[in-house]
Amino acid sequence: MIEHxxxxxxxxxxxxxxxxxxxxxxxxxxxxxxxxxxCGVAALKELYARTGRAHIVGITGPPGAGKSSLAxxxxxxxxxxxxxxxxxxxxxxxxxxxxxxxxxxxxxxxWTGDSGVYIRSMxxxxxxxxxxxAAYGTIQLLDAAGFDYVLVETVGVxxxxxxxxxxxxxxVVVAVPGLGDDIQVSKAGITEIGDVFAVNKADLPxxxxxxxELEMMLDLGNHAAWRPPVVLTxxxxxxxxxxxxxxxxxxxxxxVRADQLVKRRLAREKEALLLRLAERVxxxxxQSWSQEExxxxxxxxxxxxxxxxxxEERLYSVWKGAKEA
Amino acid sequence: MIEHxxxxxxxxxxxxxxxxxxxxxxxxxxxxxxxxxxCGVAALKELYARTGRAHIVGITGPPGAGKSSLAxxxxxxxxxxxxxxxxxxxxxxxxxxxxxxxxxxxxxxxWTGDSGVYIRSMxxxxxxxxxxxAAYGTIQLLDAAGFDYVLVETVGVxxxxxxxxxxxxxxVVVAVPGLGDDIQVSKAGITEIGDVFAVNKADLPxxxxxxxELEMMLDLGNHAAWRPPVVLTxxxxxxxxxxxxxxxxxxxxxxVRADQLVKRRLAREKEALLLRLAERVxxxxxQSWSQEExxxxxxxxxxxxxxxxxxEERLYSVWKGAKEA
Numbered sequence: 095m096i097e098h099x100x101x102x103x104x105x106x107x108x109x110x111x112x113x114x115x116x117x118x119x120x121x122x123x124x125x126x127x128x129x130x131x132x133c134g135v136a137a138l139k140e141l142y143a144r145t146g147r148a149h150i151v152g153i154t155g156p157p158g159a160g161k162s163s164l165a166x167x168x169x170x171x172x173x174x175x176x177x178x179x180x181x182x183x184x185x186x187x188x189x190x191x192x193x194x195x196x197x198x199x200x201x202x203x204x205w206t207g208d209s210g211v212y213i214r215s216m217x218x219x220x221x222x223x224x225x226x227x228a229a230y231g232t233i234q235l236l237d238a239a240g241f242d243y244v245l246v247e248t249v250g251v252x253x254x255x256x257x258x259x260x261x262x263x264x265x266v267v268v269a270v271p272g273l274g275d276d277i278q279v280s281k282a283g284i285t286e287i288g289d290v291f292a293v294n295k296a297d298l299p300x301x302x303x304x305x306x307e308l309e310m311m312l313d314l315g316n317h318a319a320w321r322p323p324v325v326l327t328x329x330x331x332x333x334x335x336x337x338x339x340x341x342x343x344x345x346x347x348x349x350v351r352a353d354q355l356v357k358r359r360l361a362r363e364k365e366a367l368l369l370r371l372a373e374r375v376x377x378x379x380x381q382s383w384s385q386e387e388x389x390x391x392x393x394x395x396x397x398x399x400x401x402x403x404x405x406e407e408r409l410y411s412v413w414k415g416a417k418e419a
Numbered sequence: 420m421i422e423h424x425x426x427x428x429x430x431x432x433x434x435x436x437x438x439x440x441x442x443x444x445x446x447x448x449x450x451x452x453x454x455x456x457x458c459g460v461a462a463l464k465e466l467y468a469r470t471g472r473a474h475i476v477g478i479t480g481p482p483g484a485g486k487s488s489l490a491x492x493x494x495x496x497x498x499x500x501x502x503x504x505x506x507x508x509x510x511x512x513x514x515x516x517x518x519x520x521x522x523x524x525x526x527x528x529x530w531t532g533d534s535g536v537y538i539r540s541m542x543x544x545x546x547x548x549x550x551x552x553a554a555y556g557t558i559q560l561l562d563a564a565g566f567d568y569v570l571v572e573t574v575g576v577x578x579x580x581x582x583x584x585x586x587x588x589x590x591v592v593v594a595v596p597g598l599g600d601d602i603q604v605s606k607a608g609i610t611e612i613g614d615v616f617a618v619n620k621a622d623l624p625x626x627x628x629x630x631x632e633l634e635m636m637l638d639l640g641n642h643a644a645w646r647p648p649v650v651l652t653x654x655x656x657x658x659x660x661x662x663x664x665x666x667x668x669x670x671x672x673x674x675v676r677a678d679q680l681v682k683r684r685l686a687r688e689k690e691a692l693l694l695r696l697a698e699r700v701x702x703x704x705x706q707s708w709s710q711e712e713x714x715x716x717x718x719x720x721x722x723x724x725x726x727x728x729x730x731e732e733r734l735y736s737v738w739k740g741a742k743e744a
Binding site: 135139145146364371372376380401402403409410 | 460463464467468470471681684685688689691692693695696697698699700701704705717720721723726727728729730731734735
């Protein structure tokens with residue numbers, strides 16, 4: 095990637111303004127990232143050295159579990175403790191329709207007057223393994239901008255639950271009674287994804303049973319350094335919220351104690367970097383051919399005049415040749 | 420990739436034996452694929468021209484929906500109609516534990532004496548977007564080996580449901596009463612993934628309601644060329660199985676009529692090819708550095724002496740330089 099320093103003047107000014115707490119600059123740089131404007135990455139480069147101070151907390155769970163309400167109450171609790179909070183709400187975008195479910199995000203819009211809170215909703219289109227590249231950059235920006243906590247809320251419909259692990263320091267999995275307990279609990283790997291479990295709407299019948307099932311599943315797991323706690327919450331009334339904040343903080347302390355925080359963060363940076371590289375190479379390979387040439391190759395493939403492994407070799411060689419030229 | 424023709428002698432013999440219906444050769448080539456032995460790809464190259472004749476049917480749905488029983492009954496029905504059937508049962512492998520859930524696959528083991536049926540279970544480790552590269556190659560092998568149908572069974576826990584769309588001509592989504600209807604139905608995009616819906620265990624209470632909810636969801640969708648039917652089945656008794664086979668066949672005919680079959684298959688070949696290329700480049704990039712050098716780079720990244728975007732550029736340039744040398 096070319097550094098568009100000249101074009102992005104004042105790129106370092108953008109970075110400096112974000113670092114200085116300028117919310118309008120923050121919004122602007124996030125838009126750069128969303129629009130694939132290289133000024134976004136230019137600012138991230140400048141700001142990277144300032145990252146690593148926020149506690150990044152992922153919140154995931156099935157639709158209807160009350161994640162947005164819970165996030166709202168977490169913000170309130172953290173603000174009460176004098177902490178600043180950035181929020182990235184990631185909307186699942188269907189790979190088919192491209193439509194984003196914005197749903198009940200309005201619930202979190204009551205914070206516009208508080209400069210200690212910054213909330214941004216994003217789709218997952220142009221996904222970097224589900225979580226948008228722009229969303230990942232936004233988390234880094236919020237971190238660099240000095241927020242004490244960055245909450246990442248995502249609807250847990252499979253892959254996004256796995257992706258969030260790569261981004262968050264602490265993952266809160268939200269379960270809820272009456273939503274098909276089998277699926278919630280038996281879902282492959284769900285107990286391995288969560289660092290903290292919240293059984294929300296705990297005033298509904300069945301909450302204790304969901305909690306018990308989770309505890310049993312967790313007892314089966316291998317949790318040497320940290321055994322995820324299960325916290326009963328009622329987002330509507332605020333019940334259990336201080337306990338949830340406590341559990342999240344305890345997990346962070348355990349990560350630091352076990353020397354896992356740096357490892358976990360490095361692993362996610364490596365993965366994101368390698369995915370960006372792969373995307374770039376894919377783009378370059380396809381751009382080594384004219385539209386007409388590509389169409390002919392795909393047509394040969396479809397007609398089985400050409401097998402995909404030979405074509406793979408050819409695409410690779412031609413692209414490599416272009417590099418050498 | 421180098422063509423290991425000499426090493427793989429008799430590579431074309433392997434291909435010829437698979438094409439000729441030799442089941443032991445088939446099993447052997449699948450093992451090559453699983454072990455990343457280049458003889459596997461060598462055989463696939465030879466056999467590619469023979470693919471495209473099987474109807475590839477994906478079967479997905481939540482754990483406990485009875486997919487294996489349903490697949491078993493589908494095999495029986497298709498065999499009764501004189502068709503041959505290959506089955507690839509893909510086990511979800513947790514990205515964390517690496518453990519495969521083999522579960523109730525035994526249910527499908529009653530076909531060992533029938534040469535018109537071939538069943539292979541595989542994990543998703545070394546995933547190519549969830550579905551293993553080896554599983555994808557195996558589907559192609561079964562196609563080239565002359566099976567009329569290739570059933571691909573996978574547990575639907577998110578991403579795999581999406582991946583299966585890329586592989587199958589027809590996707591059967593299995594729902595079931597009493598497993599948390601909200602989640603089954605509201606799951607992002609599930610009604611967009613299925614070409615045919617089976618409400619299994621239709622003798623249980625609530626089956627009609629699940630079917631009605633699905634019909635309502637489908638009515639909302641945009642289904643110009645094909646409106647997915649909802650079929651009530653009871654795998655245990657065989658109820659609804661002929662209707663399910665009929666619906667699957669109708670969908671195939673509709674694909675052909677709408678000129679979509681070739682397009683859909685080409686799209687999946689392109690995607691698989693580009694993913695293989697990306698994996699290869701990633702491997703090559705990492706291999707351009709010694710272990711010590713890489714460790715130092717990652718350590719600089721972790722300590723924030725180096726930002727990930729500058730590192731990305733450096734990895735790319737060094738690798739590109741190595742290509743040119």
